[in-house]
Amino acid sequence: MATKKAAPAKKVAAKVKGKGGKANGAWAKVELPAGFKAISSGEFGDVWDFEQKPTLVGTVTGDVREVETGKGREKRVSRVITVKEDGTGKSYTVWESASLKGFFDHVQRRFHVALAFHGYRDVGRPQPMKVFEGAFSDEDAATLDLDDDTPPPTKHAAKKKSVGKRASR
Numbered sequence: 001m002a003t004k005k006a007a008p009a010k011k012v013a014a015k016v017k018g019k020g021g022k023a024n025g026a027w028a029k030v031e032l033p034a035g036f037k038a039i040s041s042g043e044f045g046d047v048w049d050f051e052q053k054p055t056l057v058g059t060v061t062g063d064v065r066e067v068e069t070g071k072g073r074e075k076r077v078s079r080v081i082t083v084k085e086d087g088t089g090k091s092y093t094v095w096e097s098a099s100l101k102g103f104f105d106h107v108q109r110r111f112h113v114a115l116a117f118h119g120y121r122d123v124g125r126p127q128p129m130k131v132f133e134g135a136f137s138d139e140d141a142a143t144l145d146l147d148d149d150t151p152p153p154t155k156h157a158a159k160k161k162s163v164g165k166r167a168s169r
Helices: 098-106 138-143
Strands: 055-060 065-069 076-085 091-095 112-121 129-136
Touching: 055 091, 098 112, 098 129, 112 138, 129 138
Parallel strands: none
Antiparallel strands: 055 076, 055 112, 065 076, 076 091, 112 129
16 A cells, blocks of 8 residues: 655745845844734733832733643643833733732732732742732722622633543553
């Protein structure tokens, strides 16, 4: 029985480089037409460097996003928000951590928030836990019923599934 041979893979690397072997040669000068707003990854802002700037006060500019991280069995879903800082107007990306879980459960678009980094806590693992505190403005907190036992409006981050023994066949 004859088998069909796969076509050889196309060499893309040669097409990516411009004249003289420089990456992004002529494409570096391409610009969007007037009247269009770019929505590239830079739109979400820089990652908040909490060690250099331990407090961040601003307005949440979008909904809570869920981002897949890791590969294979290590794949998990993390929640992320973008906060536009008061005063400078600079946007920062804030990733959920164990100490901000309750904050991420209730935060919503246009909430005025304050985040503070309080340092590291030894939890008996090689990597210490980062301790954060998240708060809503009094006006935004008044719209939430935080004492209620109803579940939060957003989904929780996915947890890693445990791999058990498979049934033998």
